Amino acid sequence: MQMRRKTVQDVMTRAVxxxxxxxxxxxIAQIMIQRGITALPVICDGRKVIGVVSEADLLTKEQHKDDEKRPWLESRHDRLSRAKARAVTAEELMTTPAITIRPDTTIAQAARLLDRHRIKRLPVVDDQNVLLGIVSRRDLLRVFARPDEEIREEIIQEVLTRLLMADPEAVSINVSNGIVTLGGTLEQRSLIPIVTRLIAATEGxxxxxxxxxxVDDDTTEAAHRVPRA
Structure with a gap:
């Protein structure tokens, strides 16, 4: 059973x-301040993404202003940070390779990627690495802003009617603040965990x-016993 899951292209910002x-x-600093953003993708000709510049990359210049030069005591991380502090262009500042995402990636997968790398925004690219948009944590949260009635209607049409081919009249569905309460009676007990799993996977x-x-407990041992010939 496959549900149509929302993907990055459904929520991403296309005007990048x-x-x-x-x-x-x-x-770069002026753009970030004026636009209220924390990172910028860096592109070359053809809008291919080659890196990302973040606020943290810019702040290395301030961070190292009063440093004493002791290259023999520096770690590799410190050397890279000091090099960024001397940077004057996006190419010198950027972190590369950029962590990017495809437009057909699901919302859940995108959220895991952002969390794993502790970042707030991801450039969205095609199979040629051409920039298509940006997806942020805020964009991913939009699914939880769906109206309760819209969620309820999707559960009825997508889960009960299309996937399970069940009688929607047999199940009462109440949605309040995104919390779904299910009542009513199903024909088989084994359907209950399937219904709840599919509904839990519904966006929002x-x-x-x-x-x-x-009505029928088809999960018992007796229900699965094969009669002898």
Whole structure:
């Protein structure tokens, strides 16, 4: 059973502000302040993504202003940080290779990638690494802003009617603040965990409260016993 899951292309921002390789340090800082963003993809000709410049990359210049030069005591991380502190263009500042994402990636996969790398935004690229958009943590949270009635209607049409071919009249569905409460009776007990799992996977659902009953308990040993010939 496959549900149509929302993907990055459903929520990403398509009007992307980017920096070119030779964009100056000051220009990058101005763009970030004016646009209220924390990172910029760096692109070359053809809008291919070659790196990302973040606020942290810019702040290395301030961080190392009063440093005493002791190269023999520096770690590799310190050397790279000091090099960024001397940078004056996007190409010198950027972190490369950039962590990017494809537009057909699911919302759940995108959230895991952002969390794993502790970043707030990801450039969205095609199979040629051409910039298509940007997806942020805030974009991913949009699914939880769906109206309760919209979530309820999707559960009825997508889960009960299309996937399970069940009678939607047999199940009562109440959605409040994204929390789905299920009541009513299903024909078979084995359907209950399937229904709750599919509903929990519906975009915007915060939690599922299962109050479902059943007519036939097909999960018992007797129900699965093969009669002897």
């Amino acid at each position: 502000v980017a920096a070119y390789q030779h964009t100056s340090f000051k220009n 659902v915060v939690d599922v409260i299962d109050e479902l009953g059943y």
